[in-house]
Amino acid sequence: MRRVLQVGVGPLGRMIVEALHRSGVGVVAGAIDPDPAIRGKRLSDLVHDHGAIDPVVVGSIDELALDEGFHAAIVSTSSSLAACAPTFRQLLGFGTAIVSTCEELLFPWLRHRDLAAELDALARETGGRLLGTGVNPGFLMDTLPVVASAVCTDVRGAVIERVQDATTRRVPFQKKIGAGLTPQEFAKRCADGSLRHVGLGESLHFVAHYLGVRIDAWTESIEPVIAGAELECGLGQILPGQAAGVQQIARGMLNGRDIIRLEFVAAIGQPDPHDRIRIDADPPIDLVLRGGVHGDLATTNIVINSLPCIIDAPPGLHTMATVRPVRAISATTPLPGSRLAHHILS
Amino acid sequence: MRRVLQVGVGPLGRMIVEALHRSGVGVVAGAIDPDPAIRGKRLSDLVHDHGAIDPVVVGSIDELALDEGFHAAIVSTSSSLAACAPTFRQLLGFGTAIVSTCEELLFPWLRHRDLAAELDALARETGGRLLGTGVNPGFLMDTLPVVASAVCTDVRGAVIERVQDATTRRVPFQKKIGAGLTPQEFAKRCADGSLRHVGLGESLHFVAHYLGVRIDAWTESIEPVIAGAELECGLGQILPGQAAGVQQIARGMLNGRDIIRLEFVAAIGQPDPHDRIRIDADPPIDLVLRGGVHGDLATTNIVINSLPCIIDAPPGLHTMATVRPVRAISATTPLPGSRLAHHILS
Numbered sequence: 001m002r003r004v005l006q007v008g009v010g011p012l013g014r015m016i017v018e019a020l021h022r023s024g025v026g027v028v029a030g031a032i033d034p035d036p037a038i039r040g041k042r043l044s045d046l047v048h049d050h051g052a053i054d055p056v057v058v059g060s061i062d063e064l065a066l067d068e069g070f071h072a073a074i075v076s077t078s079s080s081l082a083a084c085a086p087t088f089r090q091l092l093g094f095g096t097a098i099v100s101t102c103e104e105l106l107f108p109w110l111r112h113r114d115l116a117a118e119l120d121a122l123a124r125e126t127g128g129r130l131l132g133t134g135v136n137p138g139f140l141m142d143t144l145p146v147v148a149s150a151v152c153t154d155v156r157g158a159v160i161e162r163v164q165d166a167t168t169r170r171v172p173f174q175k176k177i178g179a180g181l182t183p184q185e186f187a188k189r190c191a192d193g194s195l196r197h198v199g200l201g202e203s204l205h206f207v208a209h210y211l212g213v214r215i216d217a218w219t220e221s222i223e224p225v226i227a228g229a230e231l232e233c234g235l236g237q238i239l240p241g242q243a244a245g246v247q248q249i250a251r252g253m254l255n256g257r258d259i260i261r262l263e264f265v266a267a268i269g270q271p272d273p274h275d276r277i278r279i280d281a282d283p284p285i286d287l288v289l290r291g292g293v294h295g296d297l298a299t300t301n302i303v304i305n306s307l308p309c310i311i312d313a314p315p316g317l318h319t320m321a322t323v324r325p326v327r328a329i330s331a332t333t334p335l336p337g338s339r340l341a342h343h344i345l346s
Numbered sequence: 347m348r349r350v351l352q353v354g355v356g357p358l359g360r361m362i363v364e365a366l367h368r369s370g371v372g373v374v375a376g377a378i379d380p381d382p383a384i385r386g387k388r389l390s391d392l393v394h395d396h397g398a399i400d401p402v403v404v405g406s407i408d409e410l411a412l413d414e415g416f417h418a419a420i421v422s423t424s425s426s427l428a429a430c431a432p433t434f435r436q437l438l439g440f441g442t443a444i445v446s447t448c449e450e451l452l453f454p455w456l457r458h459r460d461l462a463a464e465l466d467a468l469a470r471e472t473g474g475r476l477l478g479t480g481v482n483p484g485f486l487m488d489t490l491p492v493v494a495s496a497v498c499t500d501v502r503g504a505v506i507e508r509v510q511d512a513t514t515r516r517v518p519f520q521k522k523i524g525a526g527l528t529p530q531e532f533a534k535r536c537a538d539g540s541l542r543h544v545g546l547g548e549s550l551h552f553v554a555h556y557l558g559v560r561i562d563a564w565t566e567s568i569e570p571v572i573a574g575a576e577l578e579c580g581l582g583q584i585l586p587g588q589a590a591g592v593q594q595i596a597r598g599m600l601n602g603r604d605i606i607r608l609e610f611v612a613a614i615g616q617p618d619p620h621d622r623i624r625i626d627a628d629p630p631i632d633l634v635l636r637g638g639v640h641g642d643l644a645t646t647n648i649v650i651n652s653l654p655c656i657i658d659a660p661p662g663l664h665t666m667a668t669v670r671p672v673r674a675i676s677a678t679t680p681l682p683g684s685r686l687a688h689h690i691l692s
Contacts, residue, residue: 023499135497147493149674150651151481151644153369212676281674283643286636294629298497301628305496325671328495328627330558 002026002307005070005096007087008077009033009046009057011172012101012299016076018049019300024331026307027051029070034059061090072307075100079198081112088119092128097310099303103199105132106142107206107319120317131310131318133326135298136162137199140289141262142206143320145277152281155211157259159280160203164266164292165273166245167233173295174235177245177266178224186224186243196222197264200250204262208252210321211279215252215259222248225267233268244268305329348372348653351416351442353433354423355379355403357518358447358645360393362420365646367395370677372417372653376410377403407436418653421446425544427458434465438474443657445649449545451478452488453552453665466663477656477664479672481644482508483545486635487608488552489666491623498627501557503605505626506549510612510638511619512591513579519641520581523591523612524570532570532589542568543610546596550608554598556667557625561598561605568594571613579614590614651675 004026006017010033017028028051031043039059044050046057058064073096078084081104091098108116123130132138141160149155166174178186178195189195201220208215224243231238238244245267252260275289309323320326350372352363356379363374374397377389385405390396392403404410419442424430427450437444454462469476478484487506495501512520524532524541535541547566554561570589577584584590591613598606621635655669666672 019499139497143496143671144493146673147490147671150489150672151485151639151648152674153365153643153647153650154676155674210673212674282647283640285639288634288636290632290634293497293631297499297629301499302497304499320671321673322670324668325489325493325666326496327492327556327667328498328501328558330500 002071003029003069004307005030005032005064005073007032007073007075009038009043010035010076013076014047015296015300016074016303017043017047017051020304021049021051023304023329025304025329026071027053029053029055030064031055031057032059032061032064033057061087070096072097072099072311074098074303075102076303077102079103081105081108081115085115085119088130089122092119092122092126092130095127097129097313099131099133099306099310101134101299101303102132103134103137104202105130106134106137106199107202107209108132108317110202110205116317123317124315127315129310129313129315129318131306131313131320131323133302133306133320134199135293135295135302136264137203137206138320139298139302140275140293141200141264142203144287145207145279146210146321147325148277148285148287149211149279149281152279152283152285155213155279155281157213157280158207158211159261159278160207161263161276162265162292163270163273163275164295165270166266166268170296171234174233174268178243179233179235179245179268180238181224181243183224183226183241183243190222195246197246197248197266200248200262200264204250204252204260206319206321207260207262213259215254218250218252220248220250222246225265225270227269231269238268245270301328302326348417349375349415350653351376351378351410351419353378353419353421355384355389355392356381356422359422361642361646362422362649363389363393363397364395366650367397369650369675371650371675373397373399375399375401375416377401378405378407378410379403380405407433416442418443418445418657420444420649421448422649423448425449427451427454427461431461431465434476435468438465438468438472438476441473443475443659445477445479445652445656447480447645447649448478449480449483450548451476452480452483452545453548453555454478454663456548456551462663469663470661473661475656475659475661475664477652477659477666477669479648479652479666480545481639481641481648482610483549483552484666485644485648486621486639487546487610488549490633491553491625492556492667493671494623494631494633495557495625495627498625498629498631501559501625501627503559503626504553504557505607505624506553507609507622508611508638509616509619509621510641511616512612512614516642517580520579520614524589525579525581525591525614526584527570527589529570529572529587529589536568541592543592543594543612546594546608546610550596550598550606552665552667553608554606559605560600562600564596564598566594566596568592571611571616573615577615584614591616647674648672
């Protein structure tokens with residue numbers, strides 16, 4: 001049973017902990033959260049399925065009981081790589097294998113080239129490993145398009161869309177996409193940066209880099225999806241003219257021409273939810289995930305499914321294109337060749 | 347420029363050589379084929395795009411000019427692992443990185459457990475690496491389903507179909523699927539083993555193994571698709587009542603119940619060609635490749651795209667689930683971390 005250190009026990013961290021324990025893949029043997037409302041509590045105070053160890057949440061790595069060590073750490077604290085960097089540095093210092101939901105870590109070279117180089121060098125020195133993943137960014141709009149290109153040559157471009165009906169998603173997600181806001185409120189929240197899907201630019205550059213498609217400029221736009229009729233959801237009623245959700249588009253261009261286009265739509269009552277990947281190549285690819293993929297479940301699953309891949313990877317800063325393919329794992333999955341002896345802090 | 351050794355310069359080998367040279371990824375610096383009709387010829391006698399070196403095809407590895415060595419070898423000689431084994435042994439003995447279209451190599455533990463263990467041990471000893479790939483087996487009905495499960499937990503089963511319209515495929519492929527045969531001829535060709543898609547069982551066991559789904563029995567069936575009307579194709583005219591192609595089904599069962607089902611259909615005039623992967627898991631996956639994927643192009647591409655992945659892999663016998671994700675590459679693709687210094691026979 002893998003002993004896992006969970007850093008960040010907010011809403012996402014708790015979902016990850018419960019999914020890890022349900023899966024039987026590992027047990028949370030240590031938990032960290034600096035939030036005064038959380039630290040000092042037992043995991044069992046915070047989640048339904050707390051596992052056999054039920055550690056007390058401590059405020060920092062320095063407060064951990066270190067007698068048994070960990071096989072890997074999961075960091076789900078922030079979308080910002082700069083905000084996560086002190087945690088990554090400290091864990092990598094112990095040679096830890098880390099999976100993180102930090103969106104900017106999917107392709108850190110976009111916004112943090114120097115920090116990426118520093119973390120990579122540190123990991124190679126200590127034997128640590130670091131991977132950013134998630135469902136989006138992390139899979140549907142970046143890893144899956146790259147994997148789908150395995151049968152292609154002469155890739156010229158790609159159009160990738162993720163269209164979600166947010167009606168059945170959690171209320172925090174519905175708030176996050178601006179459902180129920182007036183167009184003015186929506187614009188204000190976009191302007192102050194509090195309303196946006198983080199990671200679309202990272203996905204765009206991941207795709208461009210790993211498909212070997214050159215772009216010399218990129219843009220990102222964000223607009224509300226306006227409700228045309230009354231809508232009902234967990235958040236309450238949405239009136240015609242209010243925002244039902246968000247449409248966000250990232251474009252990668254070469255000489256002013258669109259080469260890669262990523263379109264993310266998430267709205268209450270959105271018809272025809274799906275994911276679609278079209279690659280302009282020989283042969284062309286037109287891949288559709290019918291009905292789309294439920295984001296909450298998918299995020300926690302891919303984090304847990306990534307654990308053996310990063311544990312087995314050579315030291316360094318990794319991406320979803322450099323670790324071996326992530327796949328569904330379970331407590332009984334045979335993992336030939338898996339080396340699970342990587343402990344931090346023996 | 348990667349120097350590649352091509353073993354097998356029959357129809358598929360020639361397609362691979364031309365695709366490699368078109369891609370700019372590598373150059374065939376040595377070629378082997380024991381066929382007396384081929385050996386002794388220059389590559390330029392056999393293919394349109396013969397590359398800068400244009401080697402003479404020799405009959406065996408012992409006849410190669412060894413002054414510069416090779417970064418990798420491509421072996422496209424036989425579907426049978428037993429038939430390929432002497433070649434693999436000899437090349438692995440030099441520590442070579444090998445990609446092969448040998449269908450049984452996709453998951454060699456199904457039919458050749460001891461041989462697989464022997465080749466793995468040899469490769470680990472010499473620093474060699476060995477990978478079986480292709481479009482099918484190799485990607486559409488095995489690797490892609492496993493990769494698509496990255497966002498899943500609790501995988502309970504899978505249904506995978508590949509439906510191809512063979513009208514525009516090469517005549518040898520049309521012959522291979524039995525187009526134009528009477529039902530009696532078709533049955534005879536099935537009985538003597540000369541008419542079947544090789545690798546469906548390997549794909550089935552690849553999927554079961556890497557999704558961690560237990561099966562305790564499996565079957566494979568093969569039936570003709572009977573033409574209901576007159577059909578035209580490269581092979582000529584097909585009359586109603588004759589075979590238009592093949593339908594092959596592999597079923598993996600547990601306690602008598604179907605857990606995994608693979609259905610392969612390839613026929614002249616087949617409507618709605620597509621690939622579809624359904625995974626019964628949380629969340630469920632329903633992935634469709636609209637229009638399918640053209641098999642000839644895809645096979646040569648995935649072989650070439652696999653080269654950097656096997657070159658970078660640790661020594662041993664690999665599968666498409668243990669090397670880093672294969673993706674479209676090109677002469678200009680940046681390959682960070684790629685170590686290209688593996689030569690055989692320096």
